[in-house]
Amino acid sequence: MSNKLDITLQVNGEAQTLRVPPSRTLLDALRGELALAGTKNACNQGVCGACTVLIDGLPMNACLLLAVNVTGRDIISVEGLGEGGELSVMQQAFVDAGAIQCGYCMSGMIVTATALLADNPAPTREEIRAALSGNLCRCSGYVRVVDAVQLAAERLGQ
Amino acid sequence: MSELESAIGKSPPRLEAGEKAGGKALFTGDMVMPGMLHAALLTSPYAHARILSYDTAAALALPGVKAVVTGEDITGGPFGPVVKDEQALALGKVRYIGEPVAAVAAVDEATARLAARLIEIEYEELPAATTVAAAIADGAPLLHEEFADYVKVYQAPENAGNIMARAEAVIGRGVDGFEEADVVVEGTYEVPAQYHAYMEPVAALAAFAPDGRVTVWSSTQSIFRTQANLHEGLGIPMGKIRCIAPRVGGGFGGKAEASGQLVVVMLSRKAGAPVRLVLSRDEDMTTMRARHPGTLRIKTGAKSDGTLVAREMELWFDAGAFADDSPAVMNLALFYARGPYAIPHVRALGHAVYTNKLRLGAFRGFGNPQASYASESQINEIADKLGIDPIDLRIKNAIQAGEQWLGGQRIATSALVEALEAVRDASDWSRPRQARPGCKRGLGISAVAHTSAFLSTGAIARLQGDGSVILNVAAVDIGQGSDTALSQMCAAVLGLDIEQVTFAPPDTDSAPYDYATAASRVTHTVGRAVHEATAAVRDQLLEHGAAMLECPVEDLELRPGGRIGVNTQPPRNAEVTFAEIALRSIWAVGGPITGSGSFMPNDPMDPNHTQMSGFLSLEAVSVLTFGAQVVDAEVDETTGAIRVIEAWCAHDVGRAINPGAVESQIHGGFVQGMGYALCEEMVWEDGRLVNPSFMDYKFPGSMEAPDKIHTVILETPEPSHPFGVKGVGEPPLVGAAPAINSAVSAATGLHLKQIPLTPERVLRALVSKS
Numbered sequence: 007m008s009n010k011l012d013i014t015l016q017v018n019g020e021a022q023t024l025r026v027p028p029s030r031t032l033l034d035a036l037r038g039e040l041a042l043a044g045t046k047n048a049c050n051q052g053v054c055g056a057c058t059v060l061i062d063g064l065p066m067n068a069c070l071l072l073a074v075n076v077t078g079r080d081i082i083s084v085e086g087l088g089e090g091g092e093l094s095v096m097q098q099a100f101v102d103a104g105a106i107q108c109g110y111c112m113s114g115m116i117v118t119a120t121a122l123l124a125d126n127p128a129p130t131r132e133e134i135r136a137a138l139s140g141n142l143c144r145c146s147g148y149v150r151v152v153d154a155v156q157l158a159a160e161r162l163g164q
Numbered sequence: 165m166s167e168l169e170s171a172i173g174k175s176p177p178r179l180e181a182g183e184k185a186g187g188k189a190l191f192t193g194d195m196v197m198p199g200m201l202h203a204a205l206l207t208s209p210y211a212h213a214r215i216l217s218y219d220t221a222a223a224l225a226l227p228g229v230k231a232v233v234t235g236e237d238i239t240g241g242p243f244g245p246v247v248k249d250e251q252a253l254a255l256g257k258v259r260y261i262g263e264p265v266a267a268v269a270a271v272d273e274a275t276a277r278l279a280a281r282l283i284e285i286e287y288e289e290l291p292a293a294t295t296v297a298a299a300i301a302d303g304a305p306l307l308h309e310e311f312a313d314y315v316k317v318y319q320a321p322e323n324a325g326n327i328m329a330r331a332e333a334v335i336g337r338g339v340d341g342f343e344e345a346d347v348v349v350e351g352t353y354e355v356p357a358q359y360h361a362y363m364e365p366v367a368a369l370a371a372f373a374p375d376g377r378v379t380v381w382s383s384t385q386s387i388f389r390t391q392a393n394l395h396e397g398l399g400i401p402m403g404k405i406r407c408i409a410p411r412v413g414g415g416f417g418g419k420a421e422a423s424g425q426l427v428v429v430m431l432s433r434k435a436g437a438p439v440r441l442v443l444s445r446d447e448d449m450t451t452m453r454a455r456h457p458g459t460l461r462i463k464t465g466a467k468s469d470g471t472l473v474a475r476e477m478e479l480w481f482d483a484g485a486f487a488d489d490s491p492a493v494m495n496l497a498l499f500y501a502r503g504p505y506a507i508p509h510v511r512a513l514g515h516a517v518y519t520n521k522l523r524l525g526a527f528r529g530f531g532n533p534q535a536s537y538a539s540e541s542q543i544n545e546i547a548d549k550l551g552i553d554p555i556d557l558r559i560k561n562a563i564q565a566g567e568q569w570l571g572g573q574r575i576a577t578s579a580l581v582e583a584l585e586a587v588r589d590a591s592d593w594s595r596p597r598q599a600r601p602g603c604k605r606g607l608g609i610s611a612v613a614h615t616s617a618f619l620s621t622g623a624i625a626r627l628q629g630d631g632s633v634i635l636n637v638a639a640v641d642i643g644q645g646s647d648t649a650l651s652q653m654c655a656a657v658l659g660l661d662i663e664q665v666t667f668a669p670p671d672t673d674s675a676p677y678d679y680a681t682a683a684s685r686v687t688h689t690v691g692r693a694v695h696e697a698t699a700a701v702r703d704q705l706l707e708h709g710a711a712m713l714e715c716p717v718e719d720l721e722l723r724p725g726g727r728i729g730v731n732t733q734p735p736r737n738a739e740v741t742f743a744e745i746a747l748r749s750i751w752a753v754g755g756p757i758t759g760s761g762s763f764m765p766n767d768p769m770d771p772n773h774t775q776m777s778g779f780l781s782l783e784a785v786s787v788l789t790f791g792a793q794v795v796d797a798e799v800d801e802t803t804g805a806i807r808v809i810e811a812w813c814a815h816d817v818g819r820a821i822n823p824g825a826v827e828s829q830i831h832g833g834f835v836q837g838m839g840y841a842l843c844e845e846m847v848w849e850d851g852r853l854v855n856p857s858f859m860d861y862k863f864p865g866s867m868e869a870p871d872k873i874h875t876v877i878l879e880t881p882e883p884s885h886p887f888g889v890k891g892v893g894e895p896p897l898v899g900a901a902p903a904i905n906s907a908v909s910a911a912t913g914l915h916l917k918q919i920p921l922t923p924e925r926v927l928r929a930l931v932s933k934s
Contacts, residue, residue: 043194044187046413048363049445049858056363084187097185101177104824107832108643109184110363110413116185131871138866142858144361144414145643147831148866149873 013077017042018086026073033057033068036083044084044113048142055141058114059083065121067140084113087120096120099158100151107145115141119155128159167724168659171652172887175824176662178648180411180641189411192367192383193442200369201230201269203431203441204276206283207451208258208265211292211520211851212305215256215265219284223268226282228275231435233427234266234283240399245389245421246780247328247487248315249308250523252397252426258287259307259485260520261852262450269431269439292520294851296459296482299326299519307485307518318491318780326518328483329491331778333498333512333570341474341509345465348474349546353462353538354918356845357482358455360527361863362642364413365448370428371438378432379406382425385415386680387638387670393422394429409670415642416836417526418453420680421488449856454846455527456481456493456516460538462501470552472561474509477501477535481524483516488525490516495779497531502570503539504580504613504790505561510570510774520851526682528833529894532614533840533901537919540610540902545915554906555588558611558792572770575788579816579880580611583792586814586876591794597809599911605798605809606910610903612815616891617787617884618683620764622676623693625654625701627757629750631726631742633658633701634666638678639690644893645825646686650694652821653887657698658705658742659724676762684891687821688787688882693761695886700759708745708754713738787882789890791815793834793899797907804927806908808838808869813899814876818890823877830875830896837900839863843920 010025015032017040024039036042036059048056050069057068060082068083087094093101096116106112115138122129122137129137134155135148143151183189220232235255242248254265266283270276293299293307307326308314321330342348368382378400384390387407395402412419424441432439443451458481465474479497483490494516501512527533547554562580569575587593591607599605624636635654641647651665658664668674678690702722709728710717713736721731726742749757767786769776796810813830820826843862847854855861881888901919909915914929 037194041196042187043190046191046363047193047442048365048413051445051857051859053858054363088186093182093186100185101181104175104177104181104828106178106181106184107645107828108363108412108414109180109189110191112184113187135866135871140865142363142863142865144363144416144836144863145832146828147833147835147873148869149831149871150828151866152871 017081030073032071032073035073055114056111058117065118096158100154103154103157105150105154111143169656171655171662172821191411197438200438202273202276204280205264206266206280208263212290213258213287216286222282223279226279228271229279231269233430240397243396246491250486267427269435294520296517299517329516331514334775336509338511342465344473346468348465350463353460355534357457358840358844360416360418362414365443366423367442368424368428369440370432377404381408385420387672397426407672409640412642416528420526446856453523453525456524462538470557472507475507477512479514481516484521484523486523488523493531497535500532500535504563506563529898532898536898537901541905544906568773572773573767577880579878580790583814587792587794587812591812603798604911606907608795608903608906610793610899612791612895612899614895616684616688617765618685619679619784621678621690621693622762623697625697625759627746632664636668636675638670638675639686640670640681649687649821654698659722684893688889688891693763696761697759704757712740789816791895793903795903795907799911804923810872812874816878817892818882819888827875829892831873833896834900835869837897841901841904
């Protein structure tokens with residue numbers, strides 16, 4: 007429990023200084039020290055995508071990253087997607103498309119989908135399904151999730 | 165009334181969708197309290213062993229450790245929904261690998277986990293029975309030597325070793341009915357243990373208040389089952405236990421009974437601080453519960469014209485180390501043994517057997533997925549044998565309204581034929597599909613029956629000072645959308661918008677009893693109580709309105725938006741608002757306006773129709789509803805892999821309160837059933853689960869699930885429900901495995917009898933066929 011390091015993480019546009027052991031994952035640092043509980047732990051081995059965050063714009067599993075290794079990177083969690091307390095277009099699309107059931111996987115889904123549209127503003131349903139293949143959901147059957155990403159793409163394209 | 169009921173039949177965004185999308189929703193594992201400690205479990209390394217001694221000194225000596233509990237700290241008795249055979253922590257013996265034996269509370273999770281490994285427990289290993297065959301063999305080790313003394317809510321077999329339950333149902337002449345058959349098909353089907361894989365692992369948080377009461381927040385499907393488990397397992401009076409459900413990240417049956425709550429209460433009591441437990445995924449998979457694996461021998465007899473005349477089913481369910489819901493699950497599997505067909509002669513025999521594995525329990529479908537996989541697959545085989553289209557065969561034998569189900573209950577409505585015709589039309593059933601090179605392709609069909617009324621519930625509706633309504637129910641929304649649907653029904657009774665209804669979080673301190681979010685029952689069963697409670701508020705509103713508008717109640721009408729007006733001719737403009745009535749009630753006349761509703765289904769069995777023995781009472785199980793599914797699937801002849809291309813699912817929901825939520829239940833249920841059919845299987849070797857992770861236990865992802873799952877919502881109103889509602893939570897899962905099995909049959913001519921239909925199994929079958 008000793009040998010903690012002082013690090014600064016750039017999270018959702020703000021510099022956050024925290025003291026963590028080198029073994030601390032980014033997921034635990036977000037949920038613990040930074041009190042950002044929107045990023046979820048569901049498998050803890052990088053399979054399910056519930057902990058997906060953006061690192062310099064790329065979706066990554068926070069459970070597989072060490073906090074000390076992502077200093078100086080631009081980290082965006084689900085809480086940082088919207089602006090001024092409003093939901094982002096992607097978040098609102100998930101609400102409006104009825105994609106959300108229990109919601110536990112949705113932070114990761116929404117973050118991954120956000121990265122997809124940044125890279126490919128008008129994806130096909132097949133491309134959306136491929137992009138979300140690392141995000142497991144046990145409630146939705148994925149149909150409405152794909153609908154939501156398409157809805158967001160339409161709204162952003164207008 | 166339609167204008168007043170504008171809140172139902174629509175699909176507004178879920179009440180809590182915004183907070184979930186924003187990452188703000190609080191699940192149990194997200195909750196933090198001042199001074200909160202973190203818990204870790206020590207679990208059994210043995211499938212069966214006697215506990216000789218505990219040594220907790222080293223764990224307690226670790227800096228940061230605040231409390232250690234073992235079986236010696238148990239202050240209550242055994243608990244369990246059907247058989248009281250389980251303790252808060254292992255006591256005297258361990259009965260499966262992964263059974264919690266001790267627990268630690270420490271300042272952080274890492275310390276707690278380290279300390280748990282420092283607890284030394286001396287065991288005397290015992291012979292284990294890790295399969296049904298081993299558990300029923302002569303001289304098999306007994307899991308529960310005291311079984312005869314346990315409290316049970318059914319007639320258990322005596323001196324039956326590890327067989328905890330044996331039930332039998334006979335209709336007509338039973339197996340003698342096969343004499344009337346021209347064609348008989350018999351087969352033995354095997355079904356796997358399916359893991360719930362709710363995305364949120366089990367979590368619980370307990371905190372004692374200065375007055376000695378404990379509040380427990382947990383990931384649960386039932387705050388009142390949680391309270392009952394704590395009461396029985398720890399001997400704490402119910403009045404001192406407050407249970408609350410925060411947002412719950414899926415359950416599917418796995419969180420209906422106790423899961424971690426007793427341990428955090430024991431630790432919190434001992435440490436004098438709040439304690440939170442969050443299981444890791446492998447702990448959740450090794451210590452909680454799953455769907456019963458089993459073997460089903462099934463036999464069907466038919467006349468050459470396709471009339472089904474006899475059915476026999478004999479099933480054996482592996483129930484694991486503790487009964488949990490197993491006898492009930494086995495009973496419900498028998499309940500569906502006849503399928504949705506008016507077969508005159510039936511014998512159904514079931515067993516649930518203790519084995520040294522984790523407990524098997526409730527899982528979406530509750531025995532029906534196993535029974536329907538075998539039953540419906542055999543219907544396809546007999547259709548093949550008779551040369552009759554499998555949809556025609558089902559329609560010919562479909563049970564009709566007014567006929568009796570297994571057990572003798574009369575079916576109020578049946579949309580089975582309508583559902584079969586709907587999926588036949590929607591899928592363009594007779595149109596041949598082109599398979600890709602190297603593949604075979606076919607369409608498969610299944611019929612589905614399921615119930616949607618179950619056990620008791622209550623609701624309280626209260627008019628608030630501004631004319632809005634607050635609804636207190638104990639039903640937990642585990643993702644299916646019941647908070648929204650119940651609020652819609654409440655709003656519709658009063659002609660309000662859904663925004664005028666506050667849905668109070670489930671809390672045993674404020675809501676009347678409700679059994680659980682289970683059995684496809686919430687929209688139907690809790691909805692009935694919500695209607696009754698809200699109607700009582702409406703009646704009081706009208707009484708006040710009559711006094712204020714100086715006219716008889718009969719002259720009044722509810723108007724949308726929370727108003728009461730006069731409907732006499734010529735029209736009077738006078739109106740009062742709910743807010744005005746609320747203020748009158750609070751400050752002047754009558755006191756606050758509150759309504760309550762209570763409901764317990766009771767649909768008696770008919771012993772003249774079905775002879776039954778060894779069953780739990782099924783009188784609180786009723787409201788049968790029907791559906792049908794067609795699946796288009798392709799089998800790769802080189803790899804054996806099955807691809808589900810498209811699915812059509814027609815389900816009768818009586819009346820869709822929230823059509824969007826109904827469709828979501830169908831999508832999600834179908835894909836969960838597809839996982840059951842194709843890839844999901846917990847595998848044990850000598851009692852050790854060898855695939856306790858999402859890496860090694862696969863369920864469908866976005867690439868496996870078909871993008872086209874077409875839904876047909878049928879609305880044949882349920883006469884016993886004020887809005888005509890029937891449930892839809894489970895039926896979409898139930899139909900998937902037999903429909904996929906049927907599609908594989910159509911594609912390959914193989915009638916496979918074991919799920920999951922892994923590529924290896926399919927390939928072996930293809931090779932041995934050719």
